Amino acid sequence: MNFKELLKFMILIHGNHLVRILFIFLLLLAIANEIAIYNIGLITGDYYKIMNNKDRNGFFKQTMKSIGLIIGIALLKALKEYVGSYLYIEWRRHLTTNLHQKYLQNMLYYHANVINSNANDNVDQRITQDIDKMTNNLSYIVPEVIVSPFIIIFYGYKCYDLNGFVGPIGCLVFFLISTLINRFLILNVSKWVYKQEQCEGDFRAQHFHIRHKAEAIAFLNGDNIELTKSNSLLTTLINVQRRFITHQLILKVFVYLCDYFGSIMSFIALSVPLFAGAYDNLTPADLSQLISQNVFFTMYLINCFTRLIDLANYFSIFFGTANRIVDLYRWFGHHNESQLTIVSNDDAPNDKSSQIYMDCTDLCVNVPQSKPIKMIIQNLTLQLRKGQNLLITGPSGIGKSSLLRTWKQIWSNCGGHIDRKISLNDTTKVMFLPQKPLLTVGSIVEQITYPFDSEKSIDIPAIIEILQFLELDKSILERVNNDIVSDQRINWIDHLSVGEVQRLILARVLYHRPILLFMDESTSALPLEMEEKILRRFQQMQITMISCGHRDSLKAFHHIELNIESFDRFVLNKLN
Ligand SMILES: Nc1ncnc2c1ncn2[C@@H]1O[C@H](COP(=O)(O)OP(=O)(O)OP(=O)(O)O)[C@@H](O)[C@H]1O
Numbered sequence: 325m326n327f328k329e330l331l332k333f334m335i336l337i338h339g340n341h342l343v344r345i346l347f348i349f350l351l352l353l354a355i356a357n358e359i360a361i362y363n364i365g366l367i368t369g370d371y372y373k374i375m376n377n378k379d380r381n382g383f384f385k386q387t388m389k390s391i392g393l394i395i396g397i398a399l400l401k402a403l404k405e406y407v408g409s410y411l412y413i414e415w416r417r418h419l420t421t422n423l424h425q426k427y428l429q430n431m432l433y434y435h436a437n438v439i440n441s442n443a444n445d446n447v448d449q450r451i452t453q454d455i456d457k458m459t460n461n462l463s464y465i466v467p468e469v470i471v472s473p474f475i476i477i478f479y480g481y482k483c484y485d486l487n488g489f490v491g492p493i494g495c496l497v498f499f500l501i502s503t504l505i506n507r508f509l510i511l512n513v514s515k516w517v518y519k520q521e522q523c524e525g526d527f528r529a530q531h532f533h534i535r536h537k538a539e540a541i542a543f544l545n546g547d548n549i550e551l552t553k554s555n556s557l558l559t560t561l562i563n564v565q566r567r568f569i570t571h572q573l574i575l576k577v578f579v580y581l582c583d584y585f586g587s588i589m590s591f592i593a594l595s596v597p598l599f600a601g602a603y604d605n606l607t608p609a610d611l612s613q614l615i616s617q618n619v620f621f622t623m624y625l626i627n628c629f630t631r632l633i634d635l636a637n638y639f640s641i642f643f644g645t646a647n648r649i650v651d652l653y654r655w656f657g658h659h660n661e662s663q664l665t666i667v668s669n670d671d672a673p674n675d676k677s678s679q680i681y682m683d684c685t686d687l688c689v690n691v692p693q694s695k696p697i698k699m700i701i702q703n704l705t706l707q708l709r710k711g712q713n714l715l716i717t718g719p720s721g722i723g724k725s726s727l728l729r730t731w732k733q734i735w736s737n738c739g740g741h742i743d744r745k746i747s748l749n750d751t752t753k754v755m756f757l758p759q760k761p762l763l764t765v766g767s768i769v770e771q772i773t774y775p776f777d778s779e780k781s782i783d784i785p786a787i788i789e790i791l792q793f794l795e796l797d798k799s800i801l802e803r804v805n806n807d808i809v810s811d812q813r814i815n816w817i818d819h820l821s822v823g824e825v826q827r828l829i830l831a832r833v834l835y836h837r838p839i840l841l842f843m844d845e846s847t848s849a850l851p852l853e854m855e856e857k858i859l860r861r862f863q864q865m866q867i868t869m870i871s872c873g874h875r876d877s878l879k880a881f882h883h884i885e886l887n888i889e890s891f892d893r894f895v896l897n898k899l900n
Pocket residue numbers: 438439691700718719720721722723724725726727759
């Protein structure tokens with residue numbers, strides 16, 4: 325998506341009637357607002373005339389009319405701002421939902437945050453903050469921009485009518501010159517907006533890191549290093565902010581110059597016909613009214629131009645943040661077309677009769693995007709069979725987890741062939757327990773039913789039985805007063821011991837009952853008796869287990885050991 329397409333998407337939003345209706349409503353309100361302003365602008369002139377003529381009756385009528393207009397404009401202005409804000413929220417919702425759709429599919433979040441983290445700084449910042457700023461700024465810009473052509477034509481004509489070409493042409497020249505200078509200044513500032521948002525993201529990420537790793541940092545006495553890092557990121561951010569406001573200062577000086585210069589333009593324009601004697605035949609009352617109207621028309625025309633110039637600040641923030649969103653869309657588009665097509669191919673037929681779950685021939689794996697290429701597995705030929713539990717062993721960092729990543733298609737294989745007879749994305753049959761466990765903030769039920777919707781019918785007694793079996797009744801059930809359904813707003817990963825976390829993760833397996841289970845050191849923190857009790861239960865449930873681990877105790881529950889000695893040396897041992 326390029327910049328124009330982003331604008332089109334936001335303003336037209338295919339199929340979103342609400343946005344279109346709001347947009348048209350905003351346009352109508354902006355026009356109505358301008359009509360009210362026009363009428364209010366004539367009030368002073370009319371008062372001059374009425375008071376010069378000492379017209380009591382006219383004064384009463386004029387006052388009633390003015391009060392009506394003032395109430396009308398107050399309502400219209402507030403309503404215009406309300407609709408603008410509503411539109412901003414709608415834009416934000418729509419754009420963010422659209423980006424979520426791309427980001428949280430096909431494991432793009434993994435590619436964006438792990439594999440290609442350098443290509444896109446702070447995706448979270450772009451989605452949570454930049455969209456907000458961009459749409460908010462656009463909601464200020466749009467009402468001004470959409471009515472300005474009408475106002476310029478209308479007041480341009482009125483000015484021409486009263487004092488010839490001088491007024492409108494003078495205003496137009498003034499506007500064109502200022503726009504040219506403005507354009508250059510806006511682009512300059514928007515670059516700094518881009519950088520500032522990037523630094524904001526880095527700074528937030530550091531605080532996110534402290535929040536989530538608080539205990540580890542405390543154990544390691546990492547206070548000083550975290551303080552240094554946080555302050556260093558803050559300094560970078562502040563420096564960028566300083567540069568940003570310095571560039572903004574130049575822009576603001578220019579904008580205010582235009583504003584105030586604009587205020588005398590109306591008198592300059594009026595002076596031409598006035599000194600040429602065009603109004604010599606008017607009575608003082610009519611001349612006061614004419615001057616007042618003329619000043620208002622010219623002033624308003626110039627004001628319309630200066631309002632557009634005043635938008636420079638909003639434009640610079642809008643362009644800076646919009647560029648970050650456009651970059652993200654481009655990156656998503658590129659990645660959806662290229663490497664991620666592999667992921668969507670994994671729709672292996674679920675052949676129930678098959679005794680083979682997966683066939684790997686001459687499989688080669690390297691670390692994605694590694695330069696120079698880091699080969700992890702070369703020419704591995706292996707079958708995963710139903711009922712044949714496989715234990716993958718080998719030194720730390722040799723590639724055990726990477727093999728699971730490749731089978732799951734989080735990483736793509738750089739050579740060889742994987743024939744999946746069962747879809748590894750079928751979460752009702754296949755489960756992966758990654759080495760770094762995933763728990764969410766929420767209820768206990770949500771932890772166990774993940775990734776399924778916890779709203780669906782849940783077998784609560786079964787979950788309680790599982791928690792008791794895993795001896796989690798004291799540490800978890802009591803803590804939540806046996807209420808496993810309510811969201812406790814607890815980030816469980818920080819509130820449980822590592823062994824408890826592992827048991828809670830293993831509860832998922834007991835609940836979902838997959839037929840094929842991949843475990844990456846999933847029992848490493850458990851006492852041997854607990855590990856044995858759980859793995860025995862898995863055996864009884866006839867779950868085929870593919871495990872990575874270092875412990876000898878695992879051998880008793882597996883039939884074959886794949887020992888990865890080096891990237892191209894594998895030994896298969898039969899276990900008793
Ligand atoms: N996202 C990544 N980017 C770059 N290199 C990575 C990435 N993930 C893993 N690696 C590297 O790939 C190699 C294999 O890692 P892997 O996690 O598969 O090891 P492992 O055998 O599971 O180790 P352990 O037993 O310590 O868990 C390691 O050298 C690791 O540094």
